[in-house]
Amino acid sequence: MKTIGVLTSGGDAPGMNAAIRAVVRKASKMEMEVIGVARGYAGLIQGDFRRLDSGSVADTIHRGGTILLTARSEEFRTEAGRARALENARREGMEGLIVIGGGGSFRGALHLHKKGLPVIGIPATIDNDIPGTDYAIGFDTALNTAVEAINKIRDTATSHERIFIIEVMGRDSGQLALAAGLAGGAETILIPEMPIDYDEVVRRLEQGRRRGKLHSIIVVAEGAASGLEVGQEIARRTKLESRVTILGHIQRGGIPTAFDRILASRLGARAVELLAQGVSGRMVGMQANRIVDIPLEEVLQGEKGIEEEVYQLANDLAL
Numbered sequence: 580m581k582t583i584g585v586l587t588s589g590g591d592a593p594g595m596n597a598a599i600r601a602v603v604r605k606a607s608k609m610e611m612e613v614i615g616v617a618r619g620y621a622g623l624i625q626g627d628f629r630r631l632d633s634g635s636v637a638d639t640i641h642r643g644g645t646i647l648l649t650a651r652s653e654e655f656r657t658e659a660g661r662a663r664a665l666e667n668a669r670r671e672g673m674e675g676l677i678v679i680g681g682g683g684s685f686r687g688a689l690h691l692h693k694k695g696l697p698v699i700g701i702p703a704t705i706d707n708d709i710p711g712t713d714y715a716i717g718f719d720t721a722l723n724t725a726v727e728a729i730n731k732i733r734d735t736a737t738s739h740e741r742i743f744i745i746e747v748m749g750r751d752s753g754q755l756a757l758a759a760g761l762a763g764g765a766e767t768i769l770i771p772e773m774p775i776d777y778d779e780v781v782r783r784l785e786q787g788r789r790r791g792k793l794h795s796i797i798v799v800a801e802g803a804a805s806g807l808e809v810g811q812e813i814a815r816r817t818k819l820e821s822r823v824t825i826l827g828h829i830q831r832g833g834i835p836t837a838f839d840r841i842l843a844s845r846l847g848a849r850a851v852e853l854l855a856q857g858v859s860g861r862m863v864g865m866q867a868n869r870i871v872d873i874p875l876e877e878v879l880q881g882e883k884g885i886e887e888e889v890y891q892l893a894n895d896l897a898l
């Protein structure tokens with residue numbers, strides 16, 4: 580294999596640049612050329628390509644976002660759109676493609692693999708909702724951003740003896756909320772994987788107050804309920820006032836942590852090695868600190884549930 584492509588797709592995640600850099604530098608070492616595709620599958624359909632040499636990824640390892648830009652493409656969901664994308668890839672001499680993104684991006688990648696373009700996926704999403712890998716690129720950075728925010732809010736919560744509700748990202752996944760809640764010492768963590776029991780939320784608030792604790796931190800994943808809803812429900816049941824902070828997009832950007840940079844570097848390099856070996860239709864991931872690869876089909880059929888043991892631990896340690 581002489582020429583491979585690389586693209587980032589779906590939501591951006593800190594560490595995507597470190598992955599692109601690893602792909603480019605590893606390929607260069609293996610005497611392969613890399614074509615960067617701008618704006619994910621949209622750029623593949625439009626033929627928005629640029630050659631990436633070792634120098635083009637200099638000074639990017641510490642930068643959040645993605646130098647290749649990312650997008651969501653409705654056209655790529657159609658047979659005609661994918662046919663155009665494949666035609667462009669072939670015309671450009673792309674013999675393989677590395678897709679850095681989340682589950683949706685891998686569904687697209689699987690189509691390309693089935694049409695004969697060798698593809699390897701690299702998991703990158705702050706949601707960390709991709710099965711087959713302990714961590715996706717970007718999760719650790721987002722987690723640290725959320726914990727830093729909780730630390731700051733905790734100061735005010737303590738000083739004013741108030742209830743603070745912090746809404747974090749996670750439409751379908753409570754991974755970020757659970758980890759941020761545990762690391763941030765939240766009293767209550769609400770996630771989409773578990774039904775919300777407001778009686779229990781109130782019981783925990785009252786139990787805290789009985790033992791002299793006058794402030795409280797509740798972390799809620801956006802997919803479980805909105806922070807405002809939680810605040811209104813608490814007010815309805817207890818007459819207690821709360822303050823709501825929605826962390827929003829500050830969770831997505833920022834300088835990637837060392838963990839995300841190392842993960843991205845390892846996954847990026849392995850993806851290139853696999854393509855060079857003629858492997859396709861697989862995702863690289865990390866399991867127990869080892870880099871592994873699994874079929875994309877298996878990844879897409881699976882579900883990354885939360886670890887109930889960790890959820891229980893967070894609850895046990897909070898009071």
Ligand code: ATP
Pocket residue numbers: 588589590591620650651652653654655656657680681682683684685686687688690704706
């Ligand atoms: P994130 O976790 O940040 O949402 P993602 O990769 O899951 O990332 P999506 O928006 O779901 O993000 O998917 C990215 C792109 O992948 C879509 O815009 C679309 O072009 C392509 N895609 C998603 N699902 C499919 C599918 N079933 N068939 C073909 N292409 C798809």
